[in-house]
Amino acid sequence: MMDTIISAPLRHSAIHDGPLPGAVLAPTALLRADHGAVASFLGVVRDHARGRAVSSLHYECYRPMAEAVLQRLISEAAERCDVKLSVSIVHGIGAMLPGDVSVAIHVGSAHRAAAFEACRLLIERLKQDIPIWKRERYTDGSEAWLQGS
């Protein structure tokens, strides 16, 4: 006789001080027997922007709202793509260097279509709505806020 295992979807979101640590880059917590597909997106700090060489970044955050936005985006993705979706999203803030990971999104679903769709939806909606702002510092020493990207 088969055991019926009902496991609740994993829903995790956080704002992290600094570049994301190795532990959140892999979707280990979403590797479960009910998820036949896991899709991940990592956002990496680029060393160039609009033709200029970037030496470092600083992310400012309206933290309580950023945390609330992440939770709302997860609910929206689950509603649109798969109610049983598991999601983990972590966004780093503060000082970062090129090559650092600033955002990690992992999505688990029974099938790949919902996993890919939800992962794409989450990063696009995050970029529209999360109250986080990037200040770029260039190799010539100048700095600028990015206003919309």
Next chain:
Amino acid sequence: VEAGSAEPGLGKTVTVTVLYFAGLSERLGLSHDTIELPCATTAEEVLTTLSRLRPAARELFTRSRLAVDLDFVQGPLCLSERSEVAVIPPVSGG
């Protein structure tokens, strides 16, 4: 009898703290303003009032969104002393 006084709450105002961030905060040299606003207003009216108060960032206010209690708002609003009001300039997370 004054016009409008028959309707309770009409014309009432509230003192709220408005938070500024990133390029907007830097342009104004301020992290917040404490201002008096009508209790019954709209998101668009609040942004217009703020851009008149702080003309140095008028153009940036036109590209910003208003948030109340950690969510974006548009259209009619009911503000109270406990409302957390924030102006969100164009975001660049991710």
